[in-house]
Amino acid sequence: MRRPLSNHTEQVLEQWQGYIGLILQGAVVTIEITIMGCIVALIAAFIAGLGRLSRFWLVRWMATAYIEFFRGTSIFVQLFWAYFVLPLLGVPLSPLQAGVIALGLNIGAYGAEVVRGAIKSIPREQYEACTALNLTRFQEMRHVILPQAVVRMLPTFGNNSIELLKGTAVVSLISLSDMTFQAQVVRAQTGSTAVPFLTILLLYFLFSSTISTVIKRLERHLSRGLDGTGT
Amino acid sequence: MEWDWEFSIQILPQLWEGVKVTIQATILGTMIAMTLGLLLAIARRSANEWISRPVGVFAELIRGTPLLVQLYFLFYVLPDLGLLLSPLTAGVLGLGLHYSTYTAEVYRTGIDAIPKGQWEASKATNLSANQTWTHIIIPQAIPPMIPALANYFVAMFKETPLLAAITVLELMNQARSVANYHYKYVEPMTMVGLFFLAVSVPSVILLRKLEARFAPSNS
Numbered sequence: 350m351r352r353p354l355s356n357h358t359e360q361v362l363e364q365w366q367g368y369i370g371l372i373l374q375g376a377v378v379t380i381e382i383t384i385m386g387c388i389v390a391l392i393a394a395f396i397a398g399l400g401r402l403s404r405f406w407l408v409r410w411m412a413t414a415y416i417e418f419f420r421g422t423s424i425f426v427q428l429f430w431a432y433f434v435l436p437l438l439g440v441p442l443s444p445l446q447a448g449v450i451a452l453g454l455n456i457g458a459y460g461a462e463v464v465r466g467a468i469k470s471i472p473r474e475q476y477e478a479c480t481a482l483n484l485t486r487f488q489e490m491r492h493v494i495l496p497q498a499v500v501r502m503l504p505t506f507g508n509n510s511i512e513l514l515k516g517t518a519v520v521s522l523i524s525l526s527d528m529t530f531q532a533q534v535v536r537a538q539t540g541s542t543a544v545p546f547l548t549i550l551l552l553y554f555l556f557s558s559t560i561s562t563v564i565k566r567l568e569r570h571l572s573r574g575l576d577g578t579g580t
Numbered sequence: 581m582e583w584d585w586e587f588s589i590q591i592l593p594q595l596w597e598g599v600k601v602t603i604q605a606t607i608l609g610t611m612i613a614m615t616l617g618l619l620l621a622i623a624r625r626s627a628n629e630w631i632s633r634p635v636g637v638f639a640e641l642i643r644g645t646p647l648l649v650q651l652y653f654l655f656y657v658l659p660d661l662g663l664l665l666s667p668l669t670a671g672v673l674g675l676g677l678h679y680s681t682y683t684a685e686v687y688r689t690g691i692d693a694i695p696k697g698q699w700e701a702s703k704a705t706n707l708s709a710n711q712t713w714t715h716i717i718i719p720q721a722i723p724p725m726i727p728a729l730a731n732y733f734v735a736m737f738k739e740t741p742l743l744a745a746i747t748v749l750e751l752m753n754q755a756r757s758v759a760n761y762h763y764k765y766v767e768p769m770t771m772v773g774l775f776f777l778a779v780s781v782p783s784v785i786l787l788r789k790l791e792a793r794f795a796p797s798n799s
Contacts (some may be wrong), residue, residue: 421780423738426752426773434763511644518646522745530650542656550645557644576619 365544368535372545375531376552379513382448382517382527383556384405387510389453390460397457399490412461419458420540424516427451448520463505467498472553507564511557518553528552588767591758595771598754605672605750606737612676613736614729617683622713624688639681647678648742655746671743679736683729689727691746727791734783738776751775 393415400412419427428451436441442450471494481488521530528549535545623635642650651674658665665673694717702712741752749757755768 417781417784418777422773422776423741425739425744426769427739429752429756430769430773433759434769437766442729457779498615504658514775515644518648519742521648529646529652532649533652536656542660546653546657547650550641550649553645553649 361541364539364541365548368539368545369507369548370529371531371535371554372528372548375528375549378526379514379517379528379553380444380556382452382520382525383514385449386452386456386513386517389449390513391506393454393457394460394464396469397461401461401465402468416455416458416461417461419455424451424455425519425522427455427552428519428564444520444523444525447523448517448525452513452516452520455516456509459512460502460506460509463502463509464498467501468494470501471497477507499552500568503564503568503571507561510560510564514553514560520572584767587605587762587764588771591771594758595751595768595775596753598751599775601668601748601750602737605668605675605740605743605748606627606733608672609675609679609740610733611738612672613679613732614659614717615685616676616680618687620680620684621687621691624684625691642678642681647674647739648745650678651676651746653744664772667743667746667748671740671748673723673745675736675743677704679732682732682735686725686728686732687721687751688719694721723794726794727787730783730787730790734787738780741772 358394383516397412397415401410402414403409428447431442431447431451435447462567474496475493476489479493484493518529519529521527521533524530526534532545532549539545620635620639624632624639626632626635651671654665654670655667656672658670698716698720699712702716708718740750743750744753744756747753751772755772759765759768
């Protein structure tokens with residue numbers, strides 16, 4: 350026999366059904382920003398990571414400046430700067446653009462170090478073999494070095510994308526209606542605090558677990574046929 | 581857009597008030613993260629599954645969710661449960677709790693790196709569990725951990741602006757209030773960024789030195 354729910358629990362449940370739709374709308378925005386941010390971060394990471402290994406000092410210097418600049422301050426500071434200062438300097442950005450760019454460039458700076466480290470970890474014989482086979486520098490990267498290096502980058506990339514997902518919460522402070530923003534709206538309107546915040550905490554956790562599962566699968570898939578790195 | 585030097589100098593004292601709170605929050609948060617992290621790491625190694633499992637899940641949960649939401653949780657939910665925290669206390673607790681799950685990983689890998697022979701030798705010389713930890717394991721495990729721990733110290737320092745979201749008057753919040761008051765954003769926001777860069781960039785160099793000094797010799 351089912352115990353009838355107490356009045357209070359029933360009330361909480363009813364209220365929850367009222368605002369869960371709002372929170373899920375926010376979840377969609379969070380996912381969108383995460384995906385777009387990851388794309389920007391991936392591009393930035395490869396450009397800066399390869400840039401740091403360039404033969405030209407100017408390129409190396411620029412890549413280093415970018416990396417140190419974005420790692421030296423937090424997403425929060427960068428986002429506010431992009432949102433409040435850039436428009437005054439003649440670069441108007443919508444909250445969404447500011448959010449995606451700040452998140453992408455920030456995590457990209459961390460990713461760049463991962464790209465550089467993974468490429469440097471490829472043993473010298475591989476480079477020598479490429480020279481022996483008379484491959485161009487581009488061919489060497491494209492067909493020999495990167496396919497091996499990417500597998501080594503994946504686990505850290507996974508962690509980086511989780512950091513990016515967590516960073517998206519900050520965009521709520523520049524009035525983007527992501528999950529955290531909606532939870533704040535619910536708090537302001539209903540006065541209930543524990544349930545909405547627990548709901549979004551669980552959703553964030555669900556998303557980050559999904560990211561780590563996907564990365565693990567991808568890792569297994571990509572390491573197939575490579576010796577030494579596969580298990 | 582012109583940079584207004586007079587305005588920048590005029591707002592310095594107010595920003596300095598924020599810097600003080602930022603430093604305070606970083607130090608207190610670090611103290612919590614370092615001790616709580618060690619407790620988490622030890623609890624996770626416990627032979628008792630009723631301790632190690634829940635602690636593991638808890639740490640994963642904290643690490644997989646945004647610090648900002650955790651801060652909101654501490655700031656808005658705890659008062660409903662009858663625990664009234666000042667903004668700074670809630671902020672420091674949140675910061676410390678969040679980063680303790682990261683430091684716990686550092687401790688864990690550091691402890692795992694201690695060769696098994698050390699544990700066996702402790703047992704052979706009849707040391708108690710307590711003595712083994714305080715005299716044998718921890719003194720050997722700490723030095724290689726120092727660079728990673730210092731790294732999280734810097735990371736926490738950079739994350740303190742988040743406390744502005746729960747009304748702590750640290751540097752970012754001071755800058756924001758100055759900016760809103762004078763309706764001038766370029767100077768305060770840029771100065772906040774420059775301040776963090778001015779601390780972070782030298783600390784990166786320092787961190788590299790620490791790494792060279794303490795890193796295990798095989799890497």
